[in-house]
Amino acid sequence: MAKRLKKTVRLEEVLRQDSLAGFVHVARDIARLNEILGLYLDTQLNHVVKVASYQEGTLTLATANSAAAGQLRYLSRIHLPRLRQHDEFCGLVRIKVVTTSPERTTSEKTATPLRRLSPETGALLNELAESLGSGEVSEAIRLLATHARTNGPSRG
Numbered sequence: 001m002a003k004r005l006k007k008t009v010r011l012e013e014v015l016r017q018d019s020l021a022g023f024v025h026v027a028r029d030i031a032r033l034n035e036i037l038g039l040y041l042d043t044q045l046n047h048v049v050k051v052a053s054y055q056e057g058t059l060t061l062a063t064a065n066s067a068a069a070g071q072l073r074y075l076s077r078i079h080l081p082r083l084r085q086h087d088e089f090c091g092l093v094r095i096k097v098v099t100t101s102p103e104r105t106t107s108e109k110t111a112t113p114l115r116r117l118s119p120e121t122g123a124l125l126n127e128l129a130e131s132l133g134s135g136e137v138s139e140a141i142r143l144l145a146t147h148a149r150t151n152g153p154s155r156g
Contacts, residue, residue, distance in 0.1 A: 036086050040079050045071065057093030059083070062100050072097045122148030
């Protein structure tokens with residue numbers, strides 16, 4: 001069982017503890033690196049790109065936007081010498097860009113589920129698959145038609 005503190009501790013004291021001090025230091029460093037990076041990125045990229053880490057000469061940038069990731073990869077050869085001009089990036093060797101999974105918005109989390117396909121739609125899909133003959137597309141449509149028939153009538 002965890003040991004419970006007997007007295008209230010001020011936030012400043014907690015932040016000075018070794019275990020948290022390291023995290024606070026890293027967070028401040030990353031915030032500074034983001035600030036420097038922001039000097040060179042256009043406004044749109046600056047909103048979707050963040051420094052993930054800077055270790056052993058590799059600056060890792062993270063974005064959920066794959067188009068921005070591609071643009072950053074292309075521009076990295078231009079930004080590399082510019083960033084090296086800052087003391088914080090003097091040992092910069094390469095820029096690595098990673099695409100993260102996008103955060104789901106509240107509206108996506110609470111979205112209503114999709115309606116099931118009706119048996120009528122399944123029959124129409126099956127007719128379409130028959131008219132296409134054989135092939136990957138017709139097989140995919142047949143599979144969808146089977147799914148529509150097995151899931152019963154559409155809901156609301």
